[in-house]
Amino acid sequence: MTDAPAERGGPVVVALDIGGTGMKCALVRPDGEVAHAERHPTGAERGPAAVVDTILDVAEGLAGRARAEGLTPIACGIGVPGLVDDAAGVAVWSSNIGFRHVPLRDLTAARLGLPTALGHDVRVGGLAETRLGAGRDVAHVLFVAVGTGIAAAHVVGGSATAGAHGAAGELGHILVRPGGPRCGCGRPGCLEAVSSASAIGRRYTELARMAVPPPAGAVFTAAEVVERAAAGEELAGRVWREAVDALADGLATAQALFDVETMVIGGGLARAGARLFDPLRAALRERITFHREPRLVAAALGDEAGCLGAALLALDSLE
Amino acid sequence: MTDAPAERGGPVVVALDIGGTGMKCALVRPDGEVAHAERHPTGAERGPAAVVDTILDVAEGLAGRARAEGLTPIACGIGVPGLVDDAAGVAVWSSNIGFRHVPLRDLTAARLGLPTALGHDVRVGGLAETRLGAGRDVAHVLFVAVGTGIAAAHVVGGSATAGAHGAAGELGHILVRPGGPRCGCGRPGCLEAVSSASAIGRRYTELARMAVPPPAGAVFTAAEVVERAAAGEELAGRVWREAVDALADGLATAQALFDVETMVIGGGLARAGARLFDPLRAALRERITFHREPRLVAAALGDEAGCLGAALLALDSLE
Numbered sequence: 001m002t003d004a005p006a007e008r009g010g011p012v013v014v015a016l017d018i019g020g021t022g023m024k025c026a027l028v029r030p031d032g033e034v035a036h037a038e039r040h041p042t043g044a045e046r047g048p049a050a051v052v053d054t055i056l057d058v059a060e061g062l063a064g065r066a067r068a069e070g071l072t073p074i075a076c077g078i079g080v081p082g083l084v085d086d087a088a089g090v091a092v093w094s095s096n097i098g099f100r101h102v103p104l105r106d107l108t109a110a111r112l113g114l115p116t117a118l119g120h121d122v123r124v125g126g127l128a129e130t131r132l133g134a135g136r137d138v139a140h141v142l143f144v145a146v147g148t149g150i151a152a153a154h155v156v157g158g159s160a161t162a163g164a165h166g167a168a169g170e171l172g173h174i175l176v177r178p179g180g181p182r183c184g185c186g187r188p189g190c191l192e193a194v195s196s197a198s199a200i201g202r203r204y205t206e207l208a209r210m211a212v213p214p215p216a217g218a219v220f221t222a223a224e225v226v227e228r229a230a231a232g233e234e235l236a237g238r239v240w241r242e243a244v245d246a247l248a249d250g251l252a253t254a255q256a257l258f259d260v261e262t263m264v265i266g267g268g269l270a271r272a273g274a275r276l277f278d279p280l281r282a283a284l285r286e287r288i289t290f291h292r293e294p295r296l297v298a299a300a301l302g303d304e305a306g307c308l309g310a311a312l313l314a315l316d317s318l319e
Numbered sequence: 320m321t322d323a324p325a326e327r328g329g330p331v332v333v334a335l336d337i338g339g340t341g342m343k344c345a346l347v348r349p350d351g352e353v354a355h356a357e358r359h360p361t362g363a364e365r366g367p368a369a370v371v372d373t374i375l376d377v378a379e380g381l382a383g384r385a386r387a388e389g390l391t392p393i394a395c396g397i398g399v400p401g402l403v404d405d406a407a408g409v410a411v412w413s414s415n416i417g418f419r420h421v422p423l424r425d426l427t428a429a430r431l432g433l434p435t436a437l438g439h440d441v442r443v444g445g446l447a448e449t450r451l452g453a454g455r456d457v458a459h460v461l462f463v464a465v466g467t468g469i470a471a472a473h474v475v476g477g478s479a480t481a482g483a484h485g486a487a488g489e490l491g492h493i494l495v496r497p498g499g500p501r502c503g504c505g506r507p508g509c510l511e512a513v514s515s516a517s518a519i520g521r522r523y524t525e526l527a528r529m530a531v532p533p534p535a536g537a538v539f540t541a542a543e544v545v546e547r548a549a550a551g552e553e554l555a556g557r558v559w560r561e562a563v564d565a566l567a568d569g570l571a572t573a574q575a576l577f578d579v580e581t582m583v584i585g586g587g588l589a590r591a592g593a594r595l596f597d598p599l600r601a602a603l604r605e606r607i608t609f610h611r612e613p614r615l616v617a618a619a620l621g622d623e624a625g626c627l628g629a630a631l632l633a634l635d636s637l638e
Contacts, residue, residue: 083609093609140483152576161475163578164459165611173608174572178496185608253493257471257576259482289492289504290402290412292484 013314014062014076014114016055017121017306020044020096020148024303025058027066027073028311032132034304035071038062048098055104056111063112076108076116077314079124079306084166086313089118092166095184117310117317122169123160124309125301126153129264131312133300140260142294144171146247147267149184150192154258172196176249194246197222197268204228204239211235226272244276248283255284255291266299273298328389332633333381333433335374336398336440336625339363339415339467343622344377346385346392347630351451353623354390357381367417374423375430382431395427395435396633398443398625403485405632408437411485414503436629436636441488442479443628444620445472448583450631452619459579461613463490465566466586468503469511473577491515495568514566516541516587523547523558530554545591563595567602574603574610585618592617 012027012035019042027036040058042051055078063073082094089105109116119127126135126143135141141155150172153160161168172192173185180189181199193199200222208214228236251263269276281296301308331346331354342361346354359377361370374397382392401413408424424437438446445454445462454460460474469491472479480487491511492504499508500518512518519541527533547555570582588595600615620627 095609154576156480164580165578167610168576168578170575170578170610173575173610175568175606176494176497178568187606187608249494249497253572254576256489256492257473257487257573259484259487259489261483287494287506289506290414291486291489291492 009070010072011074012066012071013311014059014066014073014112015307015311015314016059016062016077017079017124017310018042018051018055018081018097019121019306020081023055023058024307025062026304026307026311027062027071028308030315032128032308032311034307036062036065036069037304037307042097044097048094048100048102051097051099052102052104052107056108059108059112063114073112073114075314075318076112076114077124077310077312078104078108078116078118079121079310079313080104080118081121084118084120084123084162086117086119086123086162086166089116091118115314115318117314119310119313120153120160120162120166121306122151123153123155123162124313125266125305126155126160126264126309127158127312128301128305128309129266129299130155131158132308133305134264134297135262138262140258140262142254142258142260142263143299144251144254144263144265145267146196146265146269148196148198150196150250150267152254154260171250171254174250174253176246176253191246191250195243195250200225200239200243200269203243204236207235207239222269223271226275230275241279244279245283248280248287251280251284251294251296252287255288255294259291260294262295262297264297264299266301266305270298329391330393331385331390332630333378333385333392333395333431334626334630334633335378335381335396336443336629337361337370337374337400337416338440338625339400342374342377343626344381345623345626345630346381346390347627349634351447351627351630353626355381355384355388356623356626361416363416367413367419367421370416371421371423371426375427378427378431382433392431392433394633394637395431395433396443396629396631397423397427397435397437398440398629398632399423399437400440403437403439403442403481405436405438405442405481405485408435410437434633434637436633438629438632439472439479439481439485440625441470442472442474442481443632444585444624445474445479445583445628446477446631447620447624447628448585448618449474450477451627452624453583453616454581457581459577460581460583461573461577461579462583462585462618463570463573464586465515465584465588467515467517469515469569469586471573473579490569490573493569493572495565495572510565510569514562514569519544519558519562519588522561523555526554526558541588542590545594549594560598563598564602567599567606570599570603570613570615571606574607574613578610579613581614581616583616583618585620585624589617
């Protein structure tokens with residue numbers, strides 16, 4: 001077909017999803033197809049200014065690569081963690097990267113000469129899951145990312161709500177266990193301190209040490225806890241049940257306040273599949289009284305959701 | 320002035336706020352001025368069909384009265400408790416009146432020959448406080464009604480969010496005290512079971528009976544508990560502190576999820592004034608970590624909020 005090369009050209013969005021450890025980057029076509037993907041270390045230990053330099057370099061490199069391949073970069077979308085002022089395009093605060101009021105949108109737009117949109121990593125992930133993934137065609141969705149931390153995005157009619165200060169959806173920092181384990185935020189009993197992947201690994205490691213000293217320095221991951229629980233190990237089963245119960249409490253609270261149709265669960269913990277979803281659905285059902293039980297589904301886009309969502313946000317901002 | 324009578328004419332909305340015990344009813348001018356107000360018992364013990372008849376009779380009577388006074392009824396707005404499908408105009412479910420899928424909007428529109436809007440009592444109250452009351456000119460507001468029960472309305476840009484099934488904002492039914500007092504909804508530890516006016520009165524009555532038997536059948540109200548706590552009575556102080564602490568936990572959870580600028584506290588408990596707001600502000604401040612602390616203010620419209628909000632909803636639906 002003679003028109004194949006022309007077909008492979010066309011517009012793309014330069015999309016970056018900045019995490020505490022790595023950056024997922026892509027060239028995304030308007031229909032959501034990924035034309036090219038690459039990853040870079042964030043290098044957060046170098047400080048926020050160096051991270052910003054890397055973001056700008058990587059974005060510029062992607063735009064150049066697009067042009068070299070006959071594609072036309074039309075916009076740039078960036079997702080970052082922490083507090084994000086979408087409207088002003090400012091990364092207001094981030095614990096793991098150290099952003100403090102970084103005008104990342106305007107810096108990127110100036111460097112690339114492209115219209116740029118900045119959003120919150122979980123909110124853009126929610127956007128992607130709602131438009132292209134597991135929440136497609138659903139008007140009221142809560143996207144919940146359960147990994148090192150826990151955060152959510154309430155997506156209504158295809159738009160994620162940011163709140164008054166870019167801090168909406170912090171499901172990890174709602175109280176579920178008064179007097180419980182201390183959270184990274186400083187308060188005891190937050191959902192994230194009980195049900196995040198890191199909390200599950202930490203809790204099991206602590207209790208296992210008390211029971212039988214493991215090899216010096218042995219640290220267990222949530223994935224190992226899930227494996228051991230499935231194999232019938234009592235301690236792992238207990239830690240897993242406690243985490244799932246607390247997560248169900250958190251989701252029940254979210255349902256009481258948001259009243260969604262579907263909850264899309266993503267992040268590392270969702271990889272546990274039926275070992276998470278079966279007991280979580282049962283525990284949530286127990287907690288629902290007069291509310292309607294939301295459909296609980298696994299995220300469909302994996303760790304590409306952030307990049308795809310950043311691209312969608314950029315496309316939205318062109319309209 | 321010869322034009323005074325004409326000035327006192329003009330358009331009005333027939334507005335009804337249906338509660339479990341009483342109906343607050345009014346003729347409301349488009350600018351929010353109440354031209355006439357009246358109250359009727361709901362008579363919920365007669366069953367939902369009889370309540371619907373009363374609503375239609377009262378609404379028709381108000382429209383007739385308006386015309387007799389030279390006013391022009393242009394619409395009707397009704398606020399009801401429970402689950403409300405605003406879009407369909409259906410009172411889906413109510414525990415205290417017994418509504419089950421009552422198409423109240425269309426019934427009223429047919430009887431009155433007026434465009435009619437149906438909304439949730441707390442959501443329309445939040446609408447009124449945000450447009451005419453304590454949340455005026457604030458884009459992100461949470462209106463929290465603390466009375467016999469506890470419910471909230473999240474009002475963004477002057478519109479209250481209803482959720483997928485008309486059940487958003489059920490702040491009274493989020494878990495704050497695992498294993499705590501059983502709630503009317505059937506679950507233990509809901510905010511409403513600890514911090515509502517009825518829970519406060521009930522808890523103090525129970526504990527007072529254990530300490531010193533009061534006169535047979537004596538039942539204390541939340542207002543009496545607040546009085547006694549202010550007078551330095553230890554038991555009342557403890558019950559009041561526990562209720563305020565749990566309410567602060569609930570508001571902190573709401574702030575983590577909604578991220579609002581202002582929380583407007585209404586309902587009977589707000590009448591405690593500084594005795595509520597001083598300790599509640601302090602307790603909420605303790606619980607806020609990386610989030611922005613919301614402004615905590617008392618509702619300004621008192622128990623007229625529901626009627627005014629029903630009128631606003633009706634006016635919105637005309638547009």
